Amino acid sequence: MILQGKVLPAAAAMKNGIIDAVAKGDVVDEAAAFALSKPPNPISKRPVAHADRFYAASGALDQALLMAHNQAPTMVAPASIIACLKAACSTMSFAEGLKVEASEFTKLVFSVQSAALRHLFFAERAAQKVPGVNAKPMPIKKIGILGAGLMGGGIAMCFAQKGVPVILKDAKQEWLDAGMKKISGLWAGQAKKGRMTEDKYKQLMALVTPTLNYEDFKDVDMVIEAVPEIIDLKKQVFLDMENHMRPDAMICTNTSGLDINEIAGVLKDPSRVMGCHFFSPANVMQLLENIQTKHSSELTLSTGMAMGKLIGKKTVMVGNCDGFVGNRMLAPYAGEAKMLWEEGATIEQIDAAAQKFGMAMGPMALGDLVGQELFWKQRKAAGDMAKQTKTYYGPYEVVDFICEQGRFGTKTPDPSIKADGRGLFIHRGRTKEVDPEVLAKMDEVRKAKGVEPRAVSDEEIIERLFFSMINEGMKILEEGFVAKSSDVDIVYLFGYGFPAAKGGPMFFAENYVGFPKILERLKVYNAAAKERFTKIKHYLPVDYFEPSKLLELVAAAQKQGVKAPPGRTLIDVVLKEHRGKSSSPGPFSKL
Structure with missing residues (x-):
């Protein structure tokens, strides 16, 4: 309990013998x-006082420390906790x-990890406060979900679990049936494991109403569209929804990177539109990126943030750029992983280095998990297999080979x-091995x-993976597509498995490495990338090592000894001055 920082309810504490009684009235009386x-x-006079407590507990405590290290290898607090418990059991x-x-305690409280965790605690709360958004949100008493697939079904579960009635629509009965079966199976599995009662399961299922008709959206407060990532399809269903919904009801598109301005532009009133980037599976993943379009009203944005809070998501407001915050920063990270492999690092080495850093999984395994075909399909649809965007970089040859x-x-x-x-790996149960055909x-x-x-x-792997990611995050901040650096950290903590002990990419850059070093190394890697482009056949140029202006400014400030005041980051201090002179397109560029 102590190692995991669990909050134990009073009744459970009494059941486990930690406390003797729970007061129902006045505590003192x-x-x-x-x-x-x-x-x-x-x-x-208790038996534990006469036992050889240290001998009895020492082995168990050592085992607990080993388990804690395996679960969170970068955390320093578990060793201190075990030291204190051993002292309590000693003579x-x-x-x-x-x-x-x-x-x-003194050792921990002044550690950079402690500062990182405090930073994230306050960052999570600060993310709810969106600059310039002060309107009272519209209540969400009934929700519509368009698309009963994996994403739409997961979103429907989020709302039903909070007691909100859901109208779940799809275009074909078999798609709708499959979606309802998936939802039912997930909840039934929880009931079977004792995590909910049979009555609760029935109540939840009763909250989800399947339909084939747009007319059933007539009295919903919001619809979240979750159809496939095809922009023309999304534009068409937006027009269809507009004809059957209240004029004041919100319409949100769930997308991981399409241009929401273009989608919203087909409506008579695009101010009611906002993007919602749920992470898969939506009923499990905690992060929600809400995307502000150039049309979104203050009421729409306020209601969108309230919606995220209602369903228990860690919600961050971002601007409408390629890949938003998370996927745009992921692109150089994933691209460099492939490039490092091509240059000679092994797949296993790359993933092991990322996991040793503290990531939940390495970039190569992550590609297999989310699906190697995502950007392969986009390039095929665009008719340009060498295409690079802010959300995907080459090299492509091996990925194209397995996808074909x-x-x-x-x-x-x-x-x-x-x-x-x-994919890149052969997966059997919980084990995986690199596919020999991929190596060939x-x-x-x-x-x-x-x-x-x-x-x-x-060391080179870590620098190229994470410094390129950090640099892209700086560019997003500089362009005004996210309000503050701590919002970037929340996106990466809850959406991409960045280690909490390092406080998120922006905190890590400022407090673990230092901006001057990152700037210096980026220049080295940028020169090497340009040299590869001129020498290697079919090598694609990249811009993610080109240092951002904001990075140059914060590096200069940090080198001069400039300190941020308590509760603020150096990035945000420098950013405030820079944004006053900015002509960037993002919604937060003039803050």
Whole structure:
């Protein structure tokens, strides 16, 4: 409980023997009555006082520390917690034990990890306050969801679990039936595990009404559209919804990167539109990126933020740029992972380095999880297989090779080799191994390009993965597509598995590495990237190592010893001055 920082309700604490009673009325009166009515039971007379506590507990505490390290290898607090518990179990005096606790507490409270966790605590709350958005939100008493697939069904579950009636629409009965079956199965599974009662399961199912008709959206307060990521399809269903909804009802599009200004532009009143980037699976993932368009009204934005809070999401307001915040910053991270592999690092080395840094999984495994085909399909649809955008960078050859064979990752089983999924890896149950055909293809690609594989250090891997990501985050801030640096940190903590101990990419840059070093290393990698572009056949140019103006400014400020006041970051201090002179297009560029 202590290692995980769990909040234990009073009733559960009493059941586990941690406390003796729970007061239902006045605490002082009931405590006095309890003390007078119960016979004395001092600690010295309890069995635990006479046992060899240190001998009995030491092994268990060592095992607990090992488990904590496996779960959160970058956290320093577990070792201090175990040291204090060992002191409590030892033969040292009470006063000596307090000295141990004081020493460990002092060590932790002044650590950069402690500062990182405090930063995230306040950042989470600050994200709810969107500059310039002060309108009273519209109540959401009934919601419509368009699209009963994996994403739409997950979003429907979020609302039903908060007691909000849901109208779930799809275009075909079989799609609707499949969506309802998936929802029912997930809730039934929770009931089977004892996480909800049978009555609760029935109540939740009763809150979701499936339909094939737009007319059933006539009295909803908001519709969240979750159809496939095809912009013409989204524009058409927006027109269809507009004809059947109240004129004051909001329409939101769930997208991971399409131009919401273009989608909203088909409506008579585009001010009622906002983007909602839910993360998959929507009923599990905590992050919600709300996207402000150039048309969105203050009421729309306010209601969108209230909606996120209603369903328990960690909600951040961002601007309408390619990939928004999360996916735009992920693109250089994922692109550099592929480039490092092409240059000579192994897939296993790249993922291991990222996980040692503290990421939930490495970039190569992440590609298999989300689906290798996403940007392959976009490039095919665009008719340009060499296309690069702010949300995806090459090299493409190996990814195209596996996608042409229908191997997209964990979602595509291959019965011929008894694989549960196949992409860069062959997945079997909870284990995976790099596909030998993928390695052979990479050898072929290197020979065709004239690339001689070289040894790559873990340090270079970390710098190229994360410094490129940080630089892109700086550009997003500079362009005004997100209000403050702490919002970026919240996006990466709750949406992409960035380690809490490092406080998010922006906090990490400012407090763990320092902007001058990041700027220096970016210049080195930028020069190397330009050299590759001029020498290597088919090498695609990239701009994510080109230092942002904001990064140059904060690096200069940090080098001069400029300090941010308590509760603020140096990025935001410099950003405030910079934005006053900015002509950037983002909605927060004039703050």
